[in-house]
Amino acid sequence: xxxxxxxxxxxxxxxxxxxxxxxxxxxxxxxxxxxxxxxxxxxxxxxxxxxxxxxxxxxxxxxxxxxxxxxxxxxxxxxxxxxxxxxxxxxxxxxxxxxxxxxxxxxxxxxxxxxxxxxxxxxxxxxxxxxxxxxxxxxxxxxxxxxxxxxxxxxxxxxxxxxxxxxxxxxxxxxxxxxxxxxxxxxxxxxxxxxxxxxxxxxxxxxxxxxxxxxxxxxxxxxxxxxxxxxxxxxxxxxxxxxxxxxxxxxxxxxxxxxxxxxxxxxxxxxxxxxxxxxxxxxxxxx
Amino acid sequence: xxxxxxxxxxxxxxxxxxxxxxxxxxxxxxxxxxxxxxxxxxxxxxxxxxxxxxxxxxxxxxxxxxxxxxxxxxxxxxxxxxxxxxxxxxxxxxxxxxxxxxxxxxxxxxxxxxxxxxxxxxxxxxxxxxxxxxxxxxxxxxxxxxxxxxxxxxxxxxxxxxxxxxxxxxxxxxxxxxxxxxxxxxxxxxxxxxxxxxxxxxxxxxxxxxxxxxxxxxxxxxxxxxxxxxxxxxxxxxxxxxxxxxxxxxxxxxxxxxxxxxxxxxxxxxxxxxxxxxxxx
Numbered sequence: 001x002x003x004x005x006x007x008x009x010x011x012x013x014x015x016x017x018x019x020x021x022x023x024x025x026x027x028x029x030x031x032x033x034x035x036x037x038x039x040x041x042x043x044x045x046x047x048x049x050x051x052x053x054x055x056x057x058x059x060x061x062x063x064x065x066x067x068x069x070x071x072x073x074x075x076x077x078x079x080x081x082x083x084x085x086x087x088x089x090x091x092x093x094x095x096x097x098x099x100x101x102x103x104x105x106x107x108x109x110x111x112x113x114x115x116x117x118x119x120x121x122x123x124x125x126x127x128x129x130x131x132x133x134x135x136x137x138x139x140x141x142x143x144x145x146x147x148x149x150x151x152x153x154x155x156x157x158x159x160x161x162x163x164x165x166x167x168x169x170x171x172x173x174x175x176x177x178x179x180x181x182x183x184x185x186x187x188x189x190x191x192x193x194x195x196x197x198x199x200x201x202x203x204x205x206x207x208x209x210x211x212x213x214x215x216x217x218x219x220x221x222x223x224x225x226x227x228x229x230x231x232x233x234x235x236x237x238x239x240x241x242x243x244x245x246x247x248x249x250x251x252x253x254x255x256x257x258x259x260x261x262x263x264x265x266x267x268x269x270x271x272x273x274x275x276x277x278x279x280x281x282x283x284x285x286x287x
Numbered sequence: 288x289x290x291x292x293x294x295x296x297x298x299x300x301x302x303x304x305x306x307x308x309x310x311x312x313x314x315x316x317x318x319x320x321x322x323x324x325x326x327x328x329x330x331x332x333x334x335x336x337x338x339x340x341x342x343x344x345x346x347x348x349x350x351x352x353x354x355x356x357x358x359x360x361x362x363x364x365x366x367x368x369x370x371x372x373x374x375x376x377x378x379x380x381x382x383x384x385x386x387x388x389x390x391x392x393x394x395x396x397x398x399x400x401x402x403x404x405x406x407x408x409x410x411x412x413x414x415x416x417x418x419x420x421x422x423x424x425x426x427x428x429x430x431x432x433x434x435x436x437x438x439x440x441x442x443x444x445x446x447x448x449x450x451x452x453x454x455x456x457x458x459x460x461x462x463x464x465x466x467x468x469x470x471x472x473x474x475x476x477x478x479x480x481x482x483x484x485x486x487x488x489x490x491x492x493x494x495x496x497x498x499x500x501x502x503x504x505x506x507x508x509x510x511x512x513x514x515x516x517x518x519x520x521x522x523x524x525x526x527x528x529x530x531x532x533x534x535x536x537x538x539x540x541x542x543x544x545x546x547x548x549x550x551x552x553x554x555x556x557x558x559x560x561x562x563x564x565x566x567x568x
Contacts, residue, residue, distance in 0.1 A: 162411075165382075166411065172377075176376055198370045198373045199418060199419040203415040203416075204414045204416070226432065
């Protein structure tokens with residue numbers, strides 16, 4: 001098993017640390033999956049722990065100037081590492097002005113992701129910061145636990161409203177209730193609401209964009225006929241802390257966040273920023 | 288905006304109050320937010336919100352009818368109890384920091400006894416509806432504090448008291464307030480683990496705007512009861528400190544809203560113990 005990659009472009013370094021930062025705000029540990037052409041950050045929680053799932057995909061060629069990897073074997077040419085994204089964030093903290101950043105899989109006393117950051121210096125001497133982040137290598141028999149979650153057959157797909165207001169609202173609601181219901185319809189309306197013994201509160205957003213998807217659930221521009229009554233709301237009630245965490249994790253400032261509602265089943269958030277895609281699956285919490 | 292949109296439905300409500308900038312109300316309410324529940328009294332004059340603790344301290348916030356740009360009440364007096372914490376979370380749902388981008392407007396409706404308080408907030412086209420349960424109003428304390436019994440009265444700028452109150456030695460159980468026509472005129476004292484502190488203000492200080500003391504009075508008040516008043520003090524520009532012949536304390540705070548209007552918050556507190564308050568000096 002071998003892996004080494006080098007990022008040279010400053011924008012790419014920033015972008016990469018922003019992605020890692022976003023992930024770190026959502027989870028304590030995740031799986032970093034390395035394949036020949038992509039790097040993934042994956043979370044697959046057990047149902048008992050909330051059942052949230054994250055699937056984040058980065059095409060390596062957009063970030064890395066040098067990228068070499070050799071998986072466990074020729075036929076399964078992949079590497080699965082369990083890593084704490086928070087440690088990655090910390091080791092990339094000095095990297096914002098770096099000349100280059102190298103990421104490689106090393107074996108000290110235990111397997112490590114070694115991050116080498118070359119900082120600019122006035123003199124001829126090189127200033128090199130090296131972080132060793134302990135990782136555990138995921139055995140091949142566990143790989144199936146981390147397959148890409150199926151895109152749900154959602155009832156409503158809607159673009160999220162501007163983040164600032166939504167964040168404030170959800171943060172306030174968090175003080176009142178543990179759960180939030182998110183509803184949306186195909187007329188560009190979205191509602192977030194909480195209900196407690198003392199009060200019921202709901203915030204309405206209007207004039208949002210309903211993206212059209214074709215049969216394979218891939219986004220298209222062509223409008224497609226909806227069998228569904230456009231006024232009818234689809235609702236899912238989720239853990240408000242997880243939702244707030246997701247809203248507060250946005251370090252990448254994506255152009256658009258799409259929320260897909262599977263009525264009474266789950267919320268599926270889909271972020272597309274340049275070439276990075278992030279999917280967040282939040283299952284409903286039953287009453 | 289909101290008032291014209293839904294004026295047809297307003298008939299069913301006993302109280303309808305609208306305002307353009309919700310922070311005018313929410314800041315005043317924060318000044319008395321030291322307990323979860325508050326009693327709201329609505330009259331044609333405006334709203335009075337009362338919070339009490341330990342049957343010894345009472346805070347009242349007055350939001351006069353003029354603060355609202357639209358205020359309609361169909362009865363002389365309406366009263367209900369409400370969870371103030373929830374009310375404040377709702378009022379500040381779009382964020383409490385002042386954003387240059389826009390104000391949150393509020394419409395508040397109450398249909399009468401047993402009905403919830405309905406809030407409609409709007410910012411940048413986003414609407415929030417809140418439905419807060421109201422509770423049976425409690426009897427509030429009557430401190431029977433009338434101006435004819437006032438012995439000592441000082442009106443001063445809040446500025447100088449902010450430090451005294453924000454740095455109160457909380458290891459002291461009590462705050463002693465001395466008011467006197469003679470030296471040291473006005474003195475705040477605490478007696479804590481690390482020693483005593485005394486802060487005195489001369490009567491000719493620039494900060495003192497009016498000084499009407501007829502007798503030397505030394506009264507002690509539980510610090511835990513007075514501590515919450517620091518919230519009102521922090522928002523206020525002027526404060527009036529009064530004590531009556533029983534040693535009861537009245538603190539009145541003048542608070543300027545963002546729109547430049549004046550609101551009042553008052554705290555009443557009963558003395559902790561009597562310390563020869565009739566002693567002549």
